[in-house]
Amino acid sequence: GRLDINRFTASSERAQLWRQQEMSQSLLSECLQQRQTEQCLADHMSLEGFNYAAAFHFVSQLFVTLALGPSGYDPLAASGDISDA
Numbered sequence: 001g002r003l004d005i006n007r008f009t010a011s012s013e014r015a016q017l018w019r020q021q022e023m024s025q026s027l028l029s030e031c032l033q034q035r036q037t038e039q040c041l042a043d044h045m046s047l048e049g050f051n052y053a054a055a056f057h058f059v060s061q062l063f064v065t066l067a068l069g070p071s072g073y074d075p076l077a078a079s080g081d082i083s084d085a
Contacts (some may be wrong), residue, residue, distance in 0.1 A: 015082050018070040028066060 006012065031037050045055050071080045 009076055011082055014074060014076070018074070018082065021070045021073075025066065 041059070044050075045052050071077045074082070076082075
């Protein structure tokens with residue numbers, strides 16, 4: 001029945017992962033708003049011999065990936081949420 005569906009689709013585990021990812025995104029956002037983080041990234045990307053363009057591209061792609069919501073990674077969440085059976 002319903003309990004089997006929830007068990008086979010790992011509903012509770014997926015819900016926990018969603019909460020953890022949302023918390024991680026919130027912490028990352030908080031960190032990125034700090035002046036020290038901005039200065040650290042600027043200092044790192046301005047090192048001599050550093051490939052600024054490649055690093056900037058990497059960081060921009062990383063942030064796009066990290067900004068994607070949990071439903072973007074969950075193939076069982078076609079409606080954008082986890083629903084119990």
